[in-house]
Amino acid sequence: MSSKIFKIGMQEFESCGKDIINLLSLQHEMEIVLQNAELYMLGTTSDIDLSKFPYVKVFKGEIPEEEIFDVIVCIGGILPKQENRIRELRRKSVKLLALGTCSVWGCRPTIALSAFNEEEQNQINGEMEENSPDYNQEIGSITRKTIGDIVKVDYKIPGCPIDEFSFISFLMDIVDGKLPRIQDAPVCYECKLNGNECIFMEKGIVCLGPITQCGCGARCITIGEIDSGLKTVCTGCYGPLADANLDEWYKMILRYGKSVENIYKFFVAR
Numbered sequence: 001m002s003s004k005i006f007k008i009g010m011q012e013f014e015s016c017g018k019d020i021i022n023l024l025s026l027q028h029e030m031e032i033v034l035q036n037a038e039l040y041m042l043g044t045t046s047d048i049d050l051s052k053f054p055y056v057k058v059f060k061g062e063i064p065e066e067e068i069f070d071v072i073v074c075i076g077g078i079l080p081k082q083e084n085r086i087r088e089l090r091r092k093s094v095k096l097l098a099l100g101t102c103s104v105w106g107c108r109p110t111i112a113l114s115a116f117n118e119e120e121q122n123q124i125n126g127e128m129e130e131n132s133p134d135y136n137q138e139i140g141s142i143t144r145k146t147i148g149d150i151v152k153v154d155y156k157i158p159g160c161p162i163d164e165f166s167f168i169s170f171l172m173d174i175v176d177g178k179l180p181r182i183q184d185a186p187v188c189y190e191c192k193l194n195g196n197e198c199i200f201m202e203k204g205i206v207c208l209g210p211i212t213q214c215g216c217g218a219r220c221i222t223i224g225e226i227d228s229g230l231k232t233v234c235t236g237c238y239g240p241l242a243d244a245n246l247d248e249w250y251k252m253i254l255r256y257g258k259s260v261e262n263i264y265k266f267f268v269a270r
Helices: 018-024 027-033 080-091 107-115 118-131 164-175 187-193 199-203 246-255 260-269
Strands: 006-012 037-043 056-058 069-075 093-099 155-157
Touching: 006 080, 006 164, 018 027, 018 164, 027 037, 027 164, 037 069, 069 080, 080 093, 093 164, 155 164
Parallel strands: 006 037, 006 069, 037 056, 069 093, 093 155
Antiparallel strands: none
């Protein structure tokens, strides 16, 4: 490996803040990665006290023209006023990673654009403005884009929340000059590894595991949701599997007497 220091940039756009805080909190793992690299925080939208993370270098102001990062990690969805920023980061990066479901697939805010018609969208905005004094329609549910909607993305790691250790593994690979290992399999693969009964096939309970990208460890089915701790079905937060057999999945839904439209609305609303 050359003596050149590998430069990692990180930029948070519109997100809940959970992912970036979880990543920065992995101090031991990050310090191992940063033995041969430097991590620069290029900007955040969350209120984070970066002084608590001494291994992070804070990049203030505009990025100099000659400054190039080996990889820039982007978290969160993009508002219209942020589009020039993501284009700038693309120019400043050799590789660009979209991290988390908001940046890869848009998560709930972007899904809402296809889930509800214009009349329903207007109704949602009206109710939000009436019941939430701090609501700003610019950051409402129908304006965000994914990173890939605007610029070329080299790597994508979805998740809501992300699996922090998949990200660390990615960084270790790319810093060492290896091709990052990003698994391409359904959540069912990880679910079976954990010894779970298939609630879809055995009980007819609708689950998005067969058509969802793995990487979460089948967390919701095995140990429960992050917030509630309750075991539940896969709700597809890692986004669709690239070669998902949607036709067969639809047939299975109908076989169990479910309405595809109702199921779609249910999962979008979660």
